[in-house]
Amino acid sequence: MWFVLIPLAILFFTEGVSTLANNPSYDGYFKKYAPVGIDWRVLKRIAKIESNIGLNPRVIAGAVSEDGKSYGLMQLRLSTAQDFDPSATIQKLNDPEYSIKIAAQYITWSKSYLLKYTKLKESDFRFLEFLIKTYNQGVGTSKYELNIKEVSNGADNYWVKYQNAVV
Numbered sequence: 536m537w538f539v540l541i542p543l544a545i546l547f548f549t550e551g552v553s554t555l556a557n558n559p560s561y562d563g564y565f566k567k568y569a570p571v572g573i574d575w576r577v578l579k580r581i582a583k584i585e586s587n588i589g590l591n592p593r594v595i596a597g598a599v600s601e602d603g604k605s606y607g608l609m610q611l612r613l614s615t616a617q618d619f620d621p622s623a624t625i626q627k628l629n630d631p632e633y634s635i636k637i638a639a640q641y642i643t644w645s646k647s648y649l650l651k652y653t654k655l656k657e658s659d660f661r662f663l664e665f666l667i668k669t670y671n672q673g674v675g676t677s678k679y680e681l682n683i684k685e686v687s688n689g690a691d692n693y694w695v696k697y698q699n700a701v702v
Contacts, residue, residue, distance in 0.1 A: 561588065561608075564632045568639035570646065572657065573666075578609075578635060578642070581670055583700040584693065585610035589631060597629045607634035615641060638670075645669045653681045667697045 562579070569575035579588070586594040589608045593600060604612050606628035616623035619640040627633045646666055649655050652674075655662050669677040671693040 561631060561635075564635040568636045570639050570643040573642065573646070577663070577667070578639060580697055580700040581638065581667070582608050582635070584696045594629075597625075599625075607631070609634040609638035611637055611641070619644070642666065642670060645674055648674045649677065653678055655681065664694050668694050 561582070562575075565575040565578045565582075569578055582588045585605075586608050589595065594608060594610075597606075599606060600610055606613065606625050608631045611628055611634060613623060613625060613628065616628055616637045619637050620627075623637065628637070646657075649662070649665060649669065650657065653665075655665060665677050665681065668680075672680075
């Protein structure tokens with residue numbers, strides 16, 4: 536009997552994963568909230584890195600990230616979310632649409648910051664790289680890295696993950 540149940544369980548699990556990962560409602564949210572001038576797939580790739588587009592078991596359970604600081608599909612810190620919505624809560628961050636919305640606001644703000652406080656221009660070939668790295672390491676570290684023209688930390692690994700994220 537178990538030899539029938541195990542293949543059925545595997546089929547059910549993989550079909551559920553496939554459906555969740557390719558949830559068209561997530562694509563709708565990515566498209567809806569994508570910052571002006573930024574392709575919606577940028578948000579989706581970040582979600583792939585941060586939570587495997589919601590498939591990370593911690594995200595499914597609504598639990599905090601392994602580092603104990605981030606929540607939801609886009610793995611945002613509560614303090615970061617509260618910069619854009621003072622009423623942000625952990626429960627709200629665990630809502631995929633809300634998580635994407637706040638992440639998009641953070642990316643928009645980061646884009647403005649990089650354009651205003653660094654020598655980067657949107658047309659620079661490394662602009663997207665630093666925008667993505669800023670999502671991971673924050674604007675201060677990105678600004679520091681740009682000013683000293685050296686690799687500062689693990690955000691380079693984040694950039695490589697972004698480039699390799701298949702969505």
